Amino acid sequence: MAVTLNPNLLLVVPLAPLAGAAVAGLLGTKFFGNVVGRKTATAATILGVLVAFIISAMTLNDVLNGATFNGTIYNWMTVAGMKMEVGFQIDSLSAMMMCVVTFVSLMVHIYTIGYMAEDEGYNRFFSYISLFTFSMLMLVMSNNFLQLFFGWEAVGLVSYLLIGFWYTRPTAIFANMKAFLVNRVGDFGFILGIGLLLAYAGSMNYQDVFAKREALALLTLPGTDWMLLTVACICLFIGAMGKSAQFPLHVWLPDSMEGPTPISALIHAATMVTAGIFMVSRMSPLFELSDTALSFILVIGSITALFMGFLGIIQNDIKRVVAYSTLSQLGYMTVALGSSAYSVAVFHLMTHAFFKALLFLGAGSVIIGMHHDQDIRNMGGLRKYMPITWITSLLGSLALIGTPFFSGFYSKDSIIEAVGETHIWGAGFAQFAVLAGVFVTAFYSFRMYFLVFHGKERFGQAHAHGHDDHHAPKAAHGAHDDHGHDSDAHHEEEEDDHAHHGLAPGQKPHESPFVVWFPLVMLAIPSVIIGAIAIGPMLFGDFFKNVIYIGENHHAMELLKEEYHGPVAMAIHSLTSLPLWLAILGVASSYYCYMINPRVPAWFFAKFKAVHTLLDNKYYMDKFNQVVFAGGARLLGEGLWKIGDKTLIDGLLVNGSAKVVGWFSSLTRLAQTGYIYHYAFVMILGILGFLVYFLPFWHA
Numbered sequence: 001m002a003v004t005l006n007p008n009l010l011l012v013v014p015l016a017p018l019a020g021a022a023v024a025g026l027l028g029t030k031f032f033g034n035v036v037g038r039k040t041a042t043a044a045t046i047l048g049v050l051v052a053f054i055i056s057a058m059t060l061n062d063v064l065n066g067a068t069f070n071g072t073i074y075n076w077m078t079v080a081g082m083k084m085e086v087g088f089q090i091d092s093l094s095a096m097m098m099c100v101v102t103f104v105s106l107m108v109h110i111y112t113i114g115y116m117a118e119d120e121g122y123n124r125f126f127s128y129i130s131l132f133t134f135s136m137l138m139l140v141m142s143n144n145f146l147q148l149f150f151g152w153e154a155v156g157l158v159s160y161l162l163i164g165f166w167y168t169r170p171t172a173i174f175a176n177m178k179a180f181l182v183n184r185v186g187d188f189g190f191i192l193g194i195g196l197l198l199a200y201a202g203s204m205n206y207q208d209v210f211a212k213r214e215a216l217a218l219l220t221l222p223g224t225d226w227m228l229l230t231v232a233c234i235c236l237f238i239g240a241m242g243k244s245a246q247f248p249l250h251v252w253l254p255d256s257m258e259g260p261t262p263i264s265a266l267i268h269a270a271t272m273v274t275a276g277i278f279m280v281s282r283m284s285p286l287f288e289l290s291d292t293a294l295s296f297i298l299v300i301g302s303i304t305a306l307f308m309g310f311l312g313i314i315q316n317d318i319k320r321v322v323a324y325s326t327l328s329q330l331g332y333m334t335v336a337l338g339s340s341a342y343s344v345a346v347f348h349l350m351t352h353a354f355f356k357a358l359l360f361l362g363a364g365s366v367i368i369g370m371h372h373d374q375d376i377r378n379m380g381g382l383r384k385y386m387p388i389t390w391i392t393s394l395l396g397s398l399a400l401i402g403t404p405f406f407s408g409f410y411s412k413d414s415i416i417e418a419v420g421e422t423h424i425w426g427a428g429f430a431q432f433a434v435l436a437g438v439f440v441t442a443f444y445s446f447r448m449y450f451l452v453f454h455g456k457e458r459f460g461q462a463h464a465h466g467h468d469d470h471h472a473p474k475a476a477h478g479a480h481d482d483h484g485h486d487s488d489a490h491h492e493e494e495e496d497d498h499a500h501h502g503l504a505p506g507q508k509p510h511e512s513p514f515v516v517w518f519p520l521v522m523l524a525i526p527s528v529i530i531g532a533i534a535i536g537p538m539l540f541g542d543f544f545k546n547v548i549y550i551g552e553n554h555h556a557m558e559l560l561k562e563e564y565h566g567p568v569a570m571a572i573h574s575l576t577s578l579p580l581w582l583a584i585l586g587v588a589s590s591y592y593c594y595m596i597n598p599r600v601p602a603w604f605f606a607k608f609k610a611v612h613t614l615l616d617n618k619y620y621m622d623k624f625n626q627v628v629f630a631g632g633a634r635l636l637g638e639g640l641w642k643i644g645d646k647t648l649i650d651g652l653l654v655n656g657s658a659k660v661v662g663w664f665s666s667l668t669r670l671a672q673t674g675y676i677y678h679y680a681f682v683m684i685l686g687i688l689g690f691l692v693y694f695l696p697f698w699h700a
Contacts, residue, residue, distance in 0.1 A: 020048030025127030186242015193235030240276025298338025305331025373502030407531030442586025
């Protein structure tokens with residue numbers, strides 16, 4: 001049995017996708033002359049991610065057998081005794097994340113072959129998603145804050161590139177700038193937290209900082225009576241609020257649906273948005289020493305879990321429904337973190353990655369079948385036309401709402417139970433939020449499911465429902481043809497600009513090609529079974545032993561362990577539990593409102609117009625973002641331009657120095673008369689001065 005993992009083999013895991021990204025991005029794009037074609041770019045990127053997945057799976061197996069690794073791979077520099085290194089910490093937490101990231105990424109790569117088949121940016125897209133995989137792997141494998149921050153910013157950069165992938169569309173540019181600005185707010189807090197820990201622990205290595213946590217817990221922030229560790233942990237969590245889209249820094253994630261559907265599954269469901277959850281779990285030795293920070297996390301997560309779910313109820317864009325579902329589920333994970341149930345949060349992170357990626361890719365398959373119509377009000381009855389997409393989407397929806405024996409049930413119910421057992425301030429509100437969220441999740445999930453796959457066929461006719469502004473024009477979006485592929489952008493631009501967006505009268509939807517539905521099937525399998533398999537070792541076994549730290553005064557996990565009697569017993573016990581009946585009520589209510597009596601939602605929105613307006617405006621948080629974050633950035637930019645650039649740089653340094661030189665030149669030119677006797681006179685004066693200066697030396 002290996003005691004230490006091979007660092008060279010570990011290094012291949014992030015470098016293989018990076019190599020694939022380089023082949024597709026450097027050799028496969030116009031900028032470098034299209035040296036390689038689509039097949040080579042596709043093969044290179046998929047092979048890179050496949051190699052990373054295989055080694056990650058082998059690594060997880062070795063870790064389960066007791067192997068670990070924590071060491072420096074490359075020493076970048078040492079400044080005043082502070083080491084800046086590239087290093088890996090491979091344990092059960094990072095190995096599990098490596099497997100999730102690479103598996104979901106592999107499925108997305110395969111799916112992309114069909115989804116982006118005729119898009120002009122095909123090679124560029126493959127390069128981006130492989131580069132994202134590299135960035136995420138560097139983040140989860142890191143053993144120090146410097147590399148963590150590198151991965152953190154790298155996934156943000158690639159997310160920016162992917163959200164604005166169709167860069168000719170103003171809505172895509174607005175969305176990626178919005179994501180960029182909002183994430184900078186969170187990252188400002190994140191780097192402050194890292195800076196505080198570095199200043200007082202003297203190291204950026206996780207283990208060095210953890211070793212000094214007891215001493216750090218006794219310190220206060222200079223000039224205040226605030227506990228230093230509390231401030232540092234809250235700053236770190238503010239970074240997580242941006243990356244993991246927690247209220248009020250959540251506003252970027254729904255707009256990120258401007259990017260192609262595959263990246264919605266990869267970045268905004270399975271991996272990038274869970275980086276904050278991973279980071280807090282990794283930092284559990286620090287967070288456990290601050291109940292104030294945990295309370296803050298608990299309340300923020302509760303607000304996100306409940307209130308973002310409400311917004312999913314009124315969405316009509318199929319991708320946005322799933323996006324708000326992601327926000328709500330990230331809130332659930334954050335609630336688990338605040339309850340000191342870190343292993344439950346990571347468990348839900350894992351199960352959610354599979355079924356949410358499945359739902360996003362299923363939504364993309366529906367969009368293909370609907371000829372790029374994303375409005376669920378224009379669908380209906382797709383079950384008989386798209387059987388594979390239907391059954392896999394149903395399995396994903398059942399996992400999402402916490403149906404017994406499905407993966408989401410084990411992780412979601414564990415979160416609800418953990419909140420009920422915690423005594424951290426804010427737990428009462430958190431318990432209400434996660435319970436109410438069960439009903440809300442079931443309602444909006446099956447509202448989408450019923451409107452898309454059941455009921456009256458509403459496609460192929462003139463619709464009263466206009467398409468939202470964020471829907472892509474056919475030219476830029478690469479609208480799909482009848483064979484499930486995107487039509488060439490230039491070809492579409494030459495066609496009539498008023499071409500029908502969706503199925504034409506008489507057209508019928510169709511099942512997507514193999515490369516699209518195969519990933520759906522592969523993701524559906526873990527969406528059903530992984531929860532029952534993993535709950536025992538991950539929550540109540542030794543899977544996270546010596547990896548996740550829980551303080552002596554936090555007993556939620558101990559109480560959960562006492563009540564756990566196996567996955568089957570847990571599922572049977574749930575038949576009499578409140579969460580299951582709330583989920584059933586949500587599904588039944590959704591069926592009644594949208595299949596039997598559609599007048600009910602219309603009556604509700606007419607009767608409670610103020611509520612509908614509030615939800616339709618997303619609690620006015622977008623406007624708040626525009627005024628505070630975007631407006632603040634604009635004011636700061638204008639200030640830097642006017643004061644820094646125009647006044648200081650152009651006015652003082654550039655023009656000012658030119659004026660000084662000109663003034664000095666205007667004085668010196670007075671001595672340049674052109675008369676020889678003037679120059680002779682100056683020379684005589686110079687010799688006289690020389691003699692006077694050195695006269696004392698001659699006398700000596």
